[in-house]
Amino acid sequence: MTLLQLTYVLALSENKTFSDAVKKLGISQPALSLQIRKLEEELGLNLFHRSSSPITVTQEGALFIEKARELLKLADSLKDLPVEMEMKPEGILRIGVIPTLAPYWFPMFLNRFSQSYPAIQLTVKELKTEDVLSGLKSGSLDAGFLSTPVDVGGIHFTPLFYERFFMYLSDRHELFSFDEIDLKKIDLKEVWYLSEGNCFQNQVDSICMFAHEPGPYQNVVYLSDSIESLCRVVEISGGMTFLPELATLSVSSDKEDMIKEIKGGSPVREISLATSRFIQSSRLINFFLEKALEVIPQRMRNLPGGKPLDTKLSVL
Helix, strand or coil, X not given: CCHHHHHHHHHHHHHCCHHHHHHHHCCCHHHHHXXXXXXXXXXXXXXXXXXXXXXXXXXXXXXXXXXXXXXXXXXXXXXXXXXXXXXXXXXXXXXXXXXCCHHHHXXXXXXXXXXXXXXXXXXXXXXXXXXXXXXXXXXXXCEEEXXXXXXXXXXXXXXXXXXXXXXXXXXXXXXXXXXXXXXXXXXXXXXXXXXXXXXXXXXXXXXXXXXEXXXXXXXCCCCEXXXXXXXXXXXXXXXXXXXXXXXXXXXXXXXXHHEEEECCCCCEEEEEEEEECCCCCHHHHHHHHHHHHHXXXXXXXXXXXCCXXXXXXXXX
């Protein structure tokens, strides 16, 4: 068994056809078929269902490919060993971050990071939680930043800080004069939501279990993946939405009085660094964290009490 054979197996599993796999690998189809056949004979396993179109992975093959991917990532990390030993701040760093966090946190430090480490080639992608985790498993991402806990195997989470939840309330709402909002006094029909399947929205659903049962739903339903869009809807159309703490920093001064604390103690979400079990570029991740955490207030580094809200996400 060779690392080259493992690379061939991964290429075929990802591209689904021999023709697409050989284009990616830059080899002939007979060479690819021969190496995979040799590996299967050595293992005594069939890794692929060749009769299907596109080609699919067998149950045994799926388990083998998961282990092969981890082994290749570990082998790949050895290439960074000289840089790691010399502690040089240079190389490629690929990061995924959820959309309810990225626009409020990353702009606060990205310019400072770029100036401090000009030799690090940084790529940041805004992705849903499932896509961040998939990228970490496949090796297309080196690190992810998301809300936890998340039920998933093969990923290591390091809690970084905790964000409180606030209400963003229309200045025409009957509760606007209050500094704190009692969730028991709101109707769910007045709340504008993020799209379903978003971990932030799952956490909001947990908060809203304390609200009154809604009356007839409004005739306009606006489901968005953007907290900023929901804020504009609140400002123009009325109602309310939920804001994470860092998002409150981007609210203009003339609208700050629309930000309301939640009575009885604000629920919090936990923000964590996510990495695969075989971390590549760990030194580069530490350089990134150094600048990223400089802008987070010390009070947010510790859980204020109780437990963070569950994301209600389970990823296979």
